[in-house]
Amino acid sequence: MPDWLSSYQKNLLSGDLTAGLIVTVMLIPQSLAYAMLAGLPPEMGLYASILPIIAYALLGSSMTLATGPVAVISLMTASALAPLAQSGSAQYIELAIQMALISGVMLLAFGLLRLGFLAHLLSHPVISGFISGSAILISLGQLKHLLGIPASGNNIAATLLDLTRHLSQTNPATLVIGSSSLLFLWWSRRSLSTLLEKAGMSSRLAGMLSKLAPMISVIGFTFMVYFFSLDTRFGVSVAGHVPQGLPSLGLSLPGFDAIAALWLPALLISLVGFVESVSVAQSLALKRKERILPNRELIGLGAANLASAISGGYPVTGGFARSVVNFSAGANTPLAGIISALLMAIVIAFFTPLFYYLPQAVLAATIISAVTALIDWRSLKNTWQYDRADAFSLLTTMLGVVLLGVEAGILLGIALSLAVLVWRSSHPHMAVLGRVPDTEHYRNIERHAVQTVPGLVALRVDESLFFANAAVVEQKIMALANTDTDVKNMLLVCSAVNQIDATALEMLDQLEKSLAARNIQLYFAEVKGPIMDRLKNTPLGKRMKNKIFLSVHTAFQHLRKDREPN
Known part of the structure; x- marks a missing residue:
């Protein structure tokens, strides 16, 4: 039994209940959107938000880290699987589950071998460049859903070219829904909290409610599509049938061919997910004078990915936005995460038919709104002023991700960081x-x-x-x-x-x-x-x-x- 559970006190329950409820409301649209980003059926995002959260809560070291599907890992999953199978196909789904399994095994092995120092192998400029590049890549990739037109390509240049060719086929209704949702989300992020505070609400509550804007957007536009039959009358693409019921448990073991194709992307997903999670967990732990144990984090994240594979999900890690909301909502222990997982299970068991009329343009707007906040121009500016070599690493990683792809971009960033390190060491002061x-x-x-x-x-x-x-x-x-x-x-x-x-x-x-x-x-x-x-x-x-x-x-x-x- 984890320490937080064996010494749990009743006075902590109210904060955990509140945080669990708020995070669930935030997690539902994100899970659906990130599964779409990964090229997977929407229900897989929901599946990846139940057992993985419970597994991390029992084995991780952070009191407030919220695990589950995240944008960057979803993009890395899609990037790794696109050359191997057709997006959304049975083979594609099976490979996504197997990648979660391989990633989980890797993370568990790293934790048991006490390799928590791996968090320091990726420099801040490389991580910042990778996340910024991924955010740009994700945003550009969602334009087709925002416009309601088909677009495909092996790289971002080919995708944009195909997008331009089909621009005349833009669906007006989809464009209005997508752009309206995007503007509402951007306005909510910038102004809703201030508006609620002026109305007499506390700054803490106003900040938390402003984070729920994606759910408000989902409910509002889903009702609009249903009430006006926008899917049949104007061809607005919707999520469609989302299977109702809890996921069946099982384990699909990869063969040698699958392992050979998936081990490198699984390793990169493991490293990036671990670094991102530890960074978020440490920043939140410092505010409460708590301690994060990197080796325990490896084990917790490994168990979360194994749980995701067993329950039909895909690779997961700790999410920045959800963790901040979880912390701000008053989460005291990982019980908040377990409560969120139980609420998600209820949603999957009884309420998935409500998602049928959810417009894909709204999910695309949710993704774009979430990831554009991750583009870190300030770090690039500050790093350029302080150290041109680190700034070059950041910029090269960002452009590498956008132009060459996720895996090539991050490997290029790591190689460049090591090259800079060797160059500096070979030219000592x-x-x-x-x-x-x-x-x-x-x-x-x-x-x-x-x-x-x-x-x-x-x-x-x-x-x-x-x-x-x-x-x-x-x-x-x-x-x-x-x-x-x-x-x-x-x-x-x-x-x-x-x-x-x-x-x-x-x-x-x-x-x-x-x-x-x-x-x-x-x-x-x-x-x-x-x-x-x-x-x-x-x-x-x-x-x-x-x-x-x-x-x-x-x-x-x-x-x-x-x-x-x-």
């Missing part, structure tokens, strides 16, 4: 040091007014020494020795060096010998303990036994010549 007058502090001679010792050059390398930068460091030291013919002592300051690999060790060994042949002695200062432990048993370490100083100041004092410093 290095500074020649001097003493700040009347202190024991030593700073860069190019930035500060400092004193130096004739015949002594002290070089600080602000990076670990390894194969990618060993030659650069060697070249710098030799250039300093060649520039000043009076140099007799070369001091390598290792305060920022956390590791020296075999290539760098070989470089230092040869460097010490080369300098000694020119009557220049090599010294080290501020070498960290773990490095000293490995260095002392090497030939270089034995030769440097009495030439390693505890501090730069000690080295300067020891190597000072008789005359005063310049």
